[in-house]
Amino acid sequence: MTLYRDEAIVLRTHKLGEADRIVTLLTRQHGQVRAVAKGVRRTKSKFGSRLEPFMLVDAQLHQGRNLDIVTQVATLEPFGGAIVADYGSYTAASAMCETSARLTEADSATLQQFLLLSGALRSLSRREHAASLILDAYLLRALAIAGWAPSFTECARCSRPGPHRAFVPVLGGAVCSGCRPPGAAAPAPETVLLLAALLSGNWASADSADARTQREASGLVSAYLQWHLERGLRSLRMVERA
Template identity: 30%
Template sequence: MRQQRSYSTRAIILKRINLGEADRIVTLLTPTHGKIQVVAKGVRRPTSKLAGHLELLCHSQLQLALGRDLDIVTQAEGRESFLDLRMSQWHMTCGFYLAELVDRFLEEQTQHSGVYFLMLEMLRALDADAARSPQGESIDQANDPLHTLSQLLLRYFEIHLLSQVGYEPAFRACAHCAAELRPEPNGFSPSLGGALCPRCSRFWSRPLSVKALHVLRVLQRSEWQAVPHWRLSASLLLEIERVMHDLLRFHLERDLKTWSFLEMLRLERNLDSPALPSAQNL
């Protein structure tokens, strides 16, 4: 029986590193092979037919030949380029953040089909969000709820990525004593993996507000399409972000490069402007 010398896979492009004069090492997220690195030969030449299908965050169909160290891209066909996302610096940076998270958390060649489909769903949602705000940098953020939606999307992805890789945050029961958490001021400890009841939080945590815990619970238990389109205050969005970033920092033991860039863009675009009153406000 002849050994198979090539194979086909769908892939999301996570990362690229230049190699030599014209090649690149490309990091892929695939549904059946997990995260893998491959070589795209000659992709940096102006005449390369592969280049457009191996852009960061592209969703492509690839044909790969088995290589000695790294497999080699022989054919590529784009499936989704997320063109609206690429027109907005904010949404594009959100996409880069998702890619950095996946690259940091996943070991190579370990199947994580759930992460692949989660990443694909979030890229499609970011692309749709960008499409609803054409010329993304020129919208009136003070009157636009979509900036809240994109930030909630990042929190949703963080929560569900952690769950997929075995670090599901504890937002329903105390992470220390397992008592059911009530709608009252609780605590939070990244080293213990989530929220703490008032009795346990006296010793190991910082405060976690009722509203923040409610949002985190909804994000954790809901499908993305069912997440309410809230208009949240800047302070509540910041509290939720800090909770998730503390969890990520504990598990990764480092900060992520895109955090500071997202913060800079948010300040530049005035994404922390107070939201208008709404019946759906928390």
């Protein structure tokens, strides 16, 4: 029997039979793992509550042919309790975990994605910033780790120094007047500055943005994400915006 142990974030769960669950985990060292947690839906389960979405756990698993089997679980950080108590944080965390599940299906830089997601969930659980800002910062950085870093300070097509007024997800972000195609979005300069701040982690600037700027930035982040994932996120439609 091959056993292994790793830190993991619970991304999602699905019912299996009458008492079991299939859990999708993003682990620190083993990438994305799908495993069966036997008996966790029974009231006497020893670790059922530890395998809820958004929890950071230390898990021991038995390697299986198709699905692994969870044998032991210890809570490292109970992000889930604080997150589910606030609807805005819950919907933001759901969108983060769905994005993470999509981006790590092919084991793309999973350690960096693990660290990014755990930091974002910790920030949500502590209410360090507005939930929508944390979400947008996470989405931009997760896409950057996956190889789709957007450009906000120079033209994404010709590298001409900015700032530029047009934003085109297909071209990789902000573009100059010479590269701008017809029908391109023209966000306010404050919105482009907010996007750059979220990508770089300049929270002093991001926290000071007004509601209108945050809404416009969120729309551009959603469009950029949808283009690169090739389809929308179900959970993103439920997110509360400023």
